[in-house]
Amino acid sequence: MHLAIDKLEKSFGKRAILKLNKLDLQTGETVGIFGRNGSGKSTLMKILFGTMRATASSLYLDTVPFDPATTIARKLIAYLPQHSFLPGGFKVRDIIPLVIADGEAQNRVFYSPGIASFENQRIGSLSMGQLKYLEFLLVAYLDHPFLLLDEPFSMIDPLYHQVIKEVIGSLKASKGILVTDHYYENVWAVTNRHYILVDGLLLPIETKEELTKHGYLPSRR
Numbered sequence: 197m198h199l200a201i202d203k204l205e206k207s208f209g210k211r212a213i214l215k216l217n218k219l220d221l222q223t224g225e226t227v228g229i230f231g232r233n234g235s236g237k238s239t240l241m242k243i244l245f246g247t248m249r250a251t252a253s254s255l256y257l258d259t260v261p262f263d264p265a266t267t268i269a270r271k272l273i274a275y276l277p278q279h280s281f282l283p284g285g286f287k288v289r290d291i292i293p294l295v296i297a298d299g300e301a302q303n304r305v306f307y308s309p310g311i312a313s314f315e316n317q318r319i320g321s322l323s324m325g326q327l328k329y330l331e332f333l334l335v336a337y338l339d340h341p342f343l344l345l346d347e348p349f350s351m352i353d354p355l356y357h358q359v360i361k362e363v364i365g366s367l368k369a370s371k372g373i374l375v376t377d378h379y380y381e382n383v384w385a386v387t388n389r390h391y392i393l394v395d396g397l398l399l400p401i402e403t404k405e406e407l408t409k410h411g412y413l414p415s416r417r
């Protein structure tokens with residue numbers, strides 16, 4: 197499947213945040229987006245997922261015009277938002293089958309490293325990192341063809357960064373994945389193509405040095 201952005205603009209009042217011209221995301225590839233705080237990465241993901249409306253857009257799914265308002269109902273895109281989305285009152289072991297219908301996919305979450313150590317806890321009692329890790333696994337193992345990951349590594353301890361990279365690697369062949377995180381080395385390790393969002397424009401980048409050139413990384417490290 198092929199998700200194509202021909203145009204995507206978003207303004208808040210008079211402030212233009214996104215002025216994208218072209219972005220393609222195909223199943224079988226993982227695309228990284230870098231950008232400074234406030235550059236519009238989360239805004240882009242919210243618009244594609246359908247929880248925020250673009251000011252103007254021209255989007256296509258396999259060459260057919262695509263309205264993100266239909267994303268959730270069509271189970272097209274799984275989305276890990278920056279902020280937690282699970283209800284606090286449920287136990288971890290009960291929320292897994294509520295989010296994921298498929299038994300095999302549920303087991304992938306249950307048997308992921310570390311989950312057994314807190315599967316009997318309530319969501320509301322998890323640490324921020326445990327919660328983010330659980331939410332990452334839940335959206336990653338949904339059967340949707342596209343996956344948007346907004347900061348999957350943030351708040352999670354380094355031991356599990358490797359697990360997350362392996363999960364993304366295992367899904368790469370079957371899904372179109374868009375990922376952003378300020379742990380840019382981790383993003384770079386799992387992506388096929390990379391962009392940096394500068395002044396509302398998505399600029400393709402080939403080397404990490406370009407992250408410095410575009411003012412994302414400091415020039416002396």
Ligand SMILES: Nc1ncnc2c1ncn2[C@@H]1O[C@H](COP(=O)(O)OP(=O)(O)OP(=O)(O)O)[C@@H](O)[C@H]1O
Pocket residue numbers: 208213231232233234235236237238239240278
């Ligand atoms: N609902 C809103 N109303 C007004 N401004 C908003 C709204 N949502 C986001 N913005 C602004 O849009 C800009 C882009 O925000 P966004 O969260 O997309 O950035 P980001 O690249 O994801 O940043 P970070 O790396 O800090 O997560 C910011 O300046 C933010 O203040």
